[in-house]
Amino acid sequence: MVRTSNSYLLLCICSKNLPMDDLSRFYIFTGKGGVGKSTLSLSFSKYLKNQNKNVKLVFFKTSKLDEGSLQYNVLLKEANELGVQVLDLDLLECAQGYIARKLNSKTIASWIIKTPFFKSLINMIPGFNYVIYLGQILTMLEDDPSLVLVLDSPSSGHALTMLQATTNFSEIFKSGAIFDDTKLMLSRMRQENFVKINVITIPTTLSLQEARELKQQINQDFQYKIDICCNFTLKDYANEELPEFLKKKIANEVEAIGQNQAELSVTINLVLTEDNTSLIKELVPSMKSLV
Amino acid sequence: MSQLNKQFEIFSGTGGVGKTTLATSRAIELARSGNRVLLITIDPAKRLKDLLKLEGEGEVIQVTDPLSEGENLELFVELMNPEKTFARMAKESNAEEVLQNRIVSILTRPYGGLNEILSIVELNMNYLSGKYDTIVLDTPPGSHFLDFLDATQRIQVFFDKSFVDIFNYLGKKTDLTGVNIGKKIFNKVISSGIKKLLSYLSKVTGDQFVDEFIEAVLAIYKTKSSFLAALQLQQTLKDDKYSNWFLVTSVEQNKLEEALQLKAHAKGLITNKSYMVLNKCIENELMKWSPSADHKNYKLKETLLNRERHLKKSLKDSFEKVLEFPEVISLSPLDHLKGLTQTWKNC
Numbered sequence: 001m002v003r004t005s006n007s008y009l010l011l012c013i014c015s016k017n018l019p020m021d022d023l024s025r026f027y028i029f030t031g032k033g034g035v036g037k038s039t040l041s042l043s044f045s046k047y048l049k050n051q052n053k054n055v056k057l058v059f060f061k062t063s064k065l066d067e068g069s070l071q072y073n074v075l076l077k078e079a080n081e082l083g084v085q086v087l088d089l090d091l092l093e094c095a096q097g098y099i100a101r102k103l104n105s106k107t108i109a110s111w112i113i114k115t116p117f118f119k120s121l122i123n124m125i126p127g128f129n130y131v132i133y134l135g136q137i138l139t140m141l142e143d144d145p146s147l148v149l150v151l152d153s154p155s156s157g158h159a160l161t162m163l164q165a166t167t168n169f170s171e172i173f174k175s176g177a178i179f180d181d182t183k184l185m186l187s188r189m190r191q192e193n194f195v196k197i198n199v200i201t202i203p204t205t206l207s208l209q210e211a212r213e214l215k216q217q218i219n220q221d222f223q224y225k226i227d228i229c230c231n232f233t234l235k236d237y238a239n240e241e242l243p244e245f246l247k248k249k250i251a252n253e254v255e256a257i258g259q260n261q262a263e264l265s266v267t268i269n270l271v272l273t274e275d276n277t278s279l280i281k282e283l284v285p286s287m288k289s290l291v
Numbered sequence: 292m293s294q295l296n297k298q299f300e301i302f303s304g305t306g307g308v309g310k311t312t313l314a315t316s317r318a319i320e321l322a323r324s325g326n327r328v329l330l331i332t333i334d335p336a337k338r339l340k341d342l343l344k345l346e347g348e349g350e351v352i353q354v355t356d357p358l359s360e361g362e363n364l365e366l367f368v369e370l371m372n373p374e375k376t377f378a379r380m381a382k383e384s385n386a387e388e389v390l391q392n393r394i395v396s397i398l399t400r401p402y403g404g405l406n407e408i409l410s411i412v413e414l415n416m417n418y419l420s421g422k423y424d425t426i427v428l429d430t431p432p433g434s435h436f437l438d439f440l441d442a443t444q445r446i447q448v449f450f451d452k453s454f455v456d457i458f459n460y461l462g463k464k465t466d467l468t469g470v471n472i473g474k475k476i477f478n479k480v481i482s483s484g485i486k487k488l489l490s491y492l493s494k495v496t497g498d499q500f501v502d503e504f505i506e507a508v509l510a511i512y513k514t515k516s517s518f519l520a521a522l523q524l525q526q527t528l529k530d531d532k533y534s535n536w537f538l539v540t541s542v543e544q545n546k547l548e549e550a551l552q553l554k555a556h557a558k559g560l561i562t563n564k565s566y567m568v569l570n571k572c573i574e575n576e577l578m579k580w581s582p583s584a585d586h587k588n589y590k591l592k593e594t595l596l597n598r599e600r601h602l603k604k605s606l607k608d609s610f611e612k613v614l615e616f617p618e619v620i621s622l623s624p625l626d627h628l629k630g631l632t633q634t635w636k637n638c
Contacts, residue, residue, distance in 0.1 A: 034308065034541070102495045115488055121504075168397050176497025202543060205622055206312070206339075232543065237591055243580040245573070245620055252622050272594045 023053070023291060024196035024225065025141050026189075027150045030159035031200035031211065036231040038075055040200055040268075040290070041152040043280045045084045047287035054146045059088045060133055060154065075152075078276055087149075091122070091129055094136045102177050127165035131182060134166065138188050159197075160217055167221050190222055197226040198290050203233050203253040203267070208260040215263065227265035229290060230257060236269050266290060296321055297535045298418075299528060300427045303561070304539030309570045309631075311339055312624070313539055313616070314429040316631035319358065321425055322366035323632075329417055332429040333371040333410060342624050343368055349375025351417070358629055367423070373399045373409040380412060380517040389510035394503050408518070415521040536565040538610075542599045542618070543571050551609060567610035571618040574599045614638060 029041040041057060048055040057079060059072070079086045092113055100109035112118055122128050141147055153159045166186050173179035189195050197218065201211035211228045218224060235257070238250050257264060266289045271282050300321075302314040311332055318330040329351065340346075343354050349372030356362040377399040381387045389395060398405050414428055493501040511518075527533050538554065538561055554561045577596045582588035606613050619630035 034543075099495060103491060108491055112488060112491060117488060118492075168400075172394055172397055173496055173500045174503075175499050176493070177495050179497055179500075206309075206624065237588075239588065241582065241586065241588055243576065245576045246580075248620050249573075249618075252620060255622060270594075272590050274594065274597060 022193070023048075023148060024193050025148055026137065026195050027148070027290075028153055028159065028195065028197045029151065029200060030153045030197060030214070032207065035200045035202050035207070036268075037200050038152050039276075039280060040198070040229070040231065040283065040287075041150050042075065042078060042082070042084065043283035044198075044287045044290055045079070045150045046082045046280065047284050048148055048150070049082075049084055050284065053148050054144070055148045055150060056085045056087045058137065058149050058151045059086065060091070060129070074276065078280060081277060082280065089133055089136055091132060094132045095122070098132060098135060127161050127168055130162035130165040131169050131178075131185070134162065134185055134189075135181060138185055142188075160214070163218055163224075164221065189224075193225075195224050196291075197224050199226060199228045201228060201230050203230050203235075203256055205252075205256045205259070208256055208264070212260060212263050227290065228260075228263055229266040229268065230264055231268045232270045233257070233267045234270055235267070296324075296326065296425055297531075297533055298425060299414075299534040300425055300537065301430060301528070301534060302428065302537045302539055303430045304537075304568075308539050308541035308543075309627070310539045311429050312627050313537070313568060313570060313631055314427050315339065315343070316628050317537075317635055318366060318368075318425075318427040319356065319364070319628065320632045320635040321427070322364040323356070326424040327365040327367075327422065328425050328427060329367045329369065329423040330427045330429070331369045331371060331410070331414060331417070333406070339624060340370070342628065345370055348372035357625065358632065369413070369417070371406075371410050371413060373401060373406050376409045376413045376416075377405070377514070379416065380514040384514045384516060386510075386513040389513050392503075392507050392510045394507035395510050398507070411524065412517050412521045415524045416517070418524065418527075419520070531562075531564055536561050537568050537614075538565055539568045539570060540602075540606075541570040542573065542602060551605075554609065563609075563611050565610065565612070567606050567613045568616065569603065569606060569613060570616045572599060572615045573618050574603075575617065 027041075027044065029037045029044070031037055045055050045057045059075075076086060096106075096109045096113045099112055100106045103109060137149055137151070141149060153162065166182050166189065170179060170182040170186060173182065199211045199214055201207045208228075208230065211230075215226050215228060218226060233253060234246075234250050235254050238247070238254075242250070257267065268283065268286055271279050273279050273282065300314075300317060302310050302317070304310040314332065315330060318328050322328040342357050344357075345352065345354070345368060348370045351367050351369045353365075353367050356364045356366065374396075377395070378387075378390060381389050399409070410428075410430075414426065417423065417426055489501050496504075554565075574596065577592060577599075580592060582592055603613070603615075616631060616634050619627045621627065621630075
C-alpha cells in the first residue's frame with residue numbers, strides 16, 4: 001500500500017517476483033507468547049542469510065511492550081551480532097507515508113495523522129494498524145523482488161486480526177483508494193509461494209490443540225501455507241536413567257505429539273544452553289524445516 | 292485462601308502459560324468455599340470448553356463442578372462474545388437499530404477489533420448486576436492484555452475528541468433528532484477543520500466510507516452510556532480493597548521479561564502487591580534427582596534447574612507475593628484443574 005517510490009499508482013500484481021527456489025516471500029511466525037517465536041524467527045532469518053538470501057526480520061512497534069523493552073533490545077543486539085537486518089515499522093510513519101502518496105502532499109498527510117479523529121480511527125479499529133503495516137510490507141516486497149521478509153508477529157489473536165484485517169477492510173471500504181489497495185493486498189497475499197505461516201507451539205496437549213485451532217481459524221477465509229512447529233521438546237533426551245517424573249513428562253509429550261501428528265510438521269528440541277547467541281546458532285541448521 | 296477473596300480477581304499474563312486453567316481452578320475453589328462466582332473467559336481452547344460443558348457464547352451459564360459430577364456450586368461461566376455484548380448494550384440504550392449498521396457489525400466480530408473494549412463493558416455489566424460475590428476474569432494474553440487496559444482510556448479519547456469533531460461537522464448538515472447529544476458537546480465548538488479532514492479522507496477511503504463511518508460512530512455513540520459506565524470501573528479495579536491481580540507466567544515459557552514489562556506498563560494495576568503466579572514448577576522434583584556429573588543427564592538437570600531458579604529469583608526481586616504452582620504432569624485437563632484447585636486450597 002505504501003510506496004517507497006514517489007509513484008502513487010496502485011500496486012501492480014503482475015510483477016516479476018518469481019519465487020526463489022521453493023522459498024516464500026513473506027514468513028509469519030505466530031503463536032502464544034513465550035513459545036520461542038522471537039528466537040525462532042531470528043534463527044530462521046539467520047538461516048536464510050547463510051543461504052545468501054536478501055532477508056530482513058520485521059517487528060511492529062505496535063505494542064508498548066516493544067518500545068524500549070529489554071527483550072526487544074536484546075533481540076536487536078542478537079540480530080546485530082548475527083548480521084541479520086532488522087526492520088522495525090512505525091505505525092504513524094507508515095500511515096503518513098501512505099496518505100501522503102495518495103493525496104500527493106506530505107503537509108496534508110502530517111496534518112491528518114495528528115488529528116484526534118484519525119488517532120481514534122486507528123485506536124478504535126486495531127485492524128487498521130495491520131492494513132497499514134501489511135501495505136508497507138507488500139510494497140517493500142514489490143519494490144525489491146529478491147527480498148524475503150520474516151515477521152515476528154504479536155501473539156496469536158493479533159496475527160489473526162492481522163490476516164482478517166484485509167478481508168474486513170475490503171468489506172468496510174466499498175470504494176476509494178484504500179478499497180482498491182486492500183483488494184490488491186488480498187490477491188497479493190494469496191499468490192502461490194508468497195505467504196508462509198509458521199505457528200509455533202510447545203509440546204502440551206492444550207498448546208498443540210490451540211495451535212490447531214489457530215490454523216483452522218486462519219484457514220477459514222483462505223488456505224494459506226501453514227506449518228505447526230512444536231518447540232522445546234524433550235523427547236530426544238529420553239533415557240532409562242531419568243527420574244520417574246521426567247519419564248512421565250516425556251511420555252505425555254510423546255503422546256500429545258502423537259495425537260496431533262497429522263497436523264504437526266516440525267518438532268524442535270529444547271536446546272541445553274543458557275546463552276542466547278549460542279542458542280540461536282544451534283537452532284540455525286534445523287530451520288530448513290520451516291521454509 | 293478465602294481471606295484473599297475479593298470482588299474482582301483478574302488473571303493476566305503472557306499467554307500459553309495455563310492462565311485460563313488457573314483462572315478456572317481459582318473460580319472452582321472460590322465457588323467450593325461457598326462463594327457465588329462468575330468466570331468470564333476469552334477464547335479458551337476447545338478442551339477447556341468441553342470440560343466446563345460450555346456451548347453457547349456470550350451468555351452466562353451455570354455449570355456443575357467439573358471435578359465432582361453433580362455437586363451444587365454457584366459457579367457461572369461466560370464465554371466472551373463481542374457481538375452479543377454489543378447487542379446487549381444496544382438493547383439497554385433502546386437503540387437496537389444500530390445493530391443494522393454494516394461497519395458496526397464488522398467491528399464487533401470476534402477479532403474485529405473491539406474485543407478488549409467490549410470485555411471491560413461486559414465485566415462492568417455483570418458487576419452492576421450485583422449477582423456475584425466474585426468475578427474472575429481471564430484477560431486476553433500478552434499485549435492484548437495491554438489493549439485491555441488501554442481500552443478505558445481509548446473510550447475516553449474517542450468520546451471526548453472525535454465526537455466533538457464529528458458533531459461539529461455533522462451539526463451543520465445532518466438532522467440529529469433521535470440522537471441524544473448533550474448540549475455540552477454542541478457548545479464545545481472548536482474550529483477543528485473536521486470538514487476539511489473528512490474531505491481529504493474521502494479521497495483515500497471513498498465517499499461512501501466516510502458517510503457510513505460517521506453513521507457507525509453515531510451508532511456507537513448511542514450506546515455510550517455503557518462505555519462511560521465501564522470507565523468508572525477502572526478506579527475499582529485499581530483499588531486493592533476490591534481487586535486481586537494475578538500475573539501468571541510459567542517455568543516452561545521464560546517470559547520473565549514480558550511479565551516485568553506488563554508490570555511496568557499496567558501502571559497502578561499490577562504493583563508489588565499483585566500476586567505473581569509461577570506455574571509448572573519442577574524444582575522440588577529435580578532436587579530429588581542426582582545424575583552423575585559425567586552423564587549427559589547432568590547437563591539436562593542443570594539446564595532445567597537453573598532456568599527455574601533464575602526465574603524465581605528475578606520474580607522475587609520484583610514481587611512481594613510469588614505463588615508457586617507445581618507442574619501437574621498429566622495429559623488430562625481434568626487432572627490439571629484438580630491439581631491447581633488443590634494448590635489454591637493449600638495457599
